[in-house]
Amino acid sequence: MTDDAASVAAAAPAADPQTAADFGFEADVSRLLELMTHSVYSERDVFLRELVSNAADACEKLRYEALSDEKLAAQAAAPLVTISLDKEKRTLTIADNGVGMSREELISALGTIANSGTRAFLDKLGKEKDAGLIGQFGVGFYSAFMVADRVEVATRRAGEDQAWLWSSDGKGSYQIAALPLEEAPAVGARVTLHLNADSDEFLDGWRVESVVREHSGAIAAPIDLIAAPGEEPRRIAEGVALWTKPKSDITHEQYVDFYRQLSGQLDEPALIAHWRAEGRTEYTVLAFVPGTRPFDLFDPARKSKSKLYVRRVLISRDMELLPAWLRFMRIVVDSADIPLNVSREMVQKSPVAGAIGKAIATRILQELKKLADAEPEKFADVWKNFGSVLKEGLHEDPSRRDALFEIARFASTKSEEHTRTLQDYVADLRENQTAIYYLVGDDMKRLRASPQLEGFRARGVEVLLLDDAVDAFWVTSALGYEGKPFKSVTQGQADIDSIALVDEAKTEATPPADVADLLAALKETLADHVDDVRASTRLTDSAVCLVAPDTGFDRQLSRLLAEHGQQAAFGKPVLEINPRHEAIVALATALRAKGREAARDDQLLLLDLARVADGEHPIDAAAFAKRLTALLASRG
Structure with missing residues (x-):
């Protein structure tokens, strides 16, 4: 017996143990009971989870004791937890046919806080709000006083012929008295709560059933509900969690039904993964990839839907075991190795939980890779729904980048209907191609029409078309794939002259000499708006385009940062002109004929056209309209 238990026992009157006796809670226990009501638990219905869990534990303990005591085998054969409601008497009773308690065990278990001492518990509670205290101190029983004015425990220890009644109002003392066997359970314990005026909801069968199904539907013992005196018991939990069954014993329909209950969605899961980790x-x-995209997938406040069980008791509805880029997953995790905090409402931020989360993320990626290889069309739908979220991992989780690259799919200039893998891309590299080229934006139609792609198309060079917001970030942090770096087609020199044209018969004419003068004039006229003006090797059909400088960020990332007031930090773009385009040749000729000042409006119009083609607004919309109107008028 612990020091606290001994001190409580010593406080009992020196009387025959068969007679009733009053015991005083220690001062620290009284403090605990007040804490229990006001701060330890944030949800009142947790009391039902705690008491059902205790009842199931008692059944489990009897089963183990029966392994070494043949006399207990019959009693341990059919574990059962029964919840009974009586609206007239305002009672809720939780009975089990488990191991039960002797008089000494009642004193030790319910007169003190487990076996660790009340003062130690309260000291630790004050110092470590997130510490794993429930498993260490066993305070769950006291949650009953959140909803009850009085609690009674009738119990008979397995293998003994004596029964006892423990009772308390939770305010300062408790009583233990001998209980006639005819009034006691045959074995186990019967906990009766006399509910207070604020707890009417727990006298309704539907409310109790919903709490049990969510919090305790997976415990090892079946649970029956008697909703009113005289009614037949109704089974509300079978005592066998789906994930504890062998996969061979579970039908696809059972998996789907469980997924729908877990997710609250009516679709069928696109992927089901069920495994047990040992070591x-x-x-x-038990993990599911939804068949459709949840409406709140991109809600910044959205949390994981992972449910965590410890020994088949629900601990958290939304445990964040998985990284944010797997937030679309619907999973159930059941472990006996994770420590709990004082309220069992959060799991400790422990190395054990972290290790489990990392291992699960690894396994999920492996399962997705298997699906991609075995059923590419099915995986294509998964990627369509959740690829933009998975790509967040490319930026946020470098350690997973290689595994994510194996399943990532991208739109590209190679195909308008199907996405491509990086492996597909590398397999089709052109001779002398040294990089994986990409174009980032926010509109796929505009990306495909981008003038920056013209030179790459002319040389048969595939370009990845990336239209998710996260794409602008991961490409800057990823080193590359299979030795090939990622390079934006909107940044710096194109450096594709060494790659042969697809149509070798189509030669590029020599630019007119006047273009050099036009470049000089454009640099002077547009100095406030661009960093440089140069002849382009990436343009074949368009007259002009904007690109980012050789150093810094590409055009899309620069735009995103500029929207947050950081434009000055990233400099001005570079204007590239196609020296062979008829419009450029015409401008060069007009410059020679009119002089720089007269050709200034034409040069500003050229910059605005480049901005419009890049998805931006003209520098001055009114001036742009005026110049364009004048150009149209001159054609008359």
Whole structure:
């Protein structure tokens, strides 16, 4: 017996143990009961989870004791937890046919806080709000006083012929009295809560059933509900969690039904993964990839839908075991190795939980790769729904980047209907091609029509078309794939002259000499708006385009940063002109004929046209309209 238990026992009157006796809670226990009501638990219905869990534990303990005591085998054969409601008497009773308690065990278990001492518990509670205290101190029983004015425990220890009644109002003392066997459970314990005026909801069968199904539907013992005196018991939990069954014993329909209950969606899962991990840490996982995209997938406040069980008791509805880029997953994790905090409402930020989360993320990526290889069309739908979220991992989780690259799919200039893998891309590299080229934007139609792609198309060079917001970030941090760096087609020199044209018969004419003068004039006229003006090797059909400088960020990332007031830090773009385009040749001729000042409006119009083609507004919309109107008028 612990020091606290001994001190409580010593406080009992020196009387025959068969007679009733009053015991005083220690001062620290009284403090705990007040804390329990006001601060330890944030949800009142947690009391039901705690008491059902205790009842299931008692059944489990009897099963283990029966392994070494044949006399207990019959009693341990059919574990059962029964919840009974009586609206007239305002009672809620939780009975089990588990191991039960002796008089000494009642004093030790319910007169003190487990076996660790009340003062130690309260000291630790004050110092470590997130510490794993429930498993260490066993305070769950006291949650009953959140909803009850009085609690009674009738119990008979397995293998004994004595029964006892423990009772308390939770305010300062408790009583233990001998209980006639005819009034006691045959074995186990019967906990009766006399509900307070604020707890009417727990006298309704539907409310109790919903709490049990969510919090305790997976415990090892079946649970029956008697909604009113005289009614037949109704089974509300079978005592066998789906994820604890062998996969061979579970039908696809059962998996789908469970997924719909877990996710609250009516679709069918696109992927089901069910496995048990063994080793240093043991746990079971049942994971689903939804068949459709949840409406709140991109809600910044959205949390994971992972449910965490410890020994088949629900601990958290939204445990963040998985990284944010797997937030679309619907998973159940059941482990006996994760420590709990004082309220069992959050799991400790422990190395064990972290290790489990990392292992699950690894396995999910492996399952997605298997799906991609075995059923590419099915995986294409998964990527369509969740690829933009998975790509967040390319930026946020470098350690997973290689595994994500194996399943990533991208639109490209190679195909307008199907996405391509990086492996597909590398397999089709052109001779002398040294990089994986990409174009980032926010509109796929505009990306495909981008003038920056013209020179690459002319040489048969594939360009990845990336239209998700996260694409602008991961490409800057990823080193490359299979030795080929990622390079934006909107940044710096194109450097594709060494790659042969697809149509070798189509030669590029020599630019007119006047173009050199036009470049000089454009640099002077547009100095406030561009960093440089140069002849382009990437343009074949368009007259002009904007690109980012050789150093810094590409055009899309620069735009995103500029929207947050950081334009000055990233400099001005570079204007590239196609020296062979008829419009450029005409401008060069007009410059020679009119002089620089007269050709100034034409040069500003050229810059605005480049901005419009790049998805931006003209520098001055009114001036742009005026110049364009004058150009149209001159054609008359």
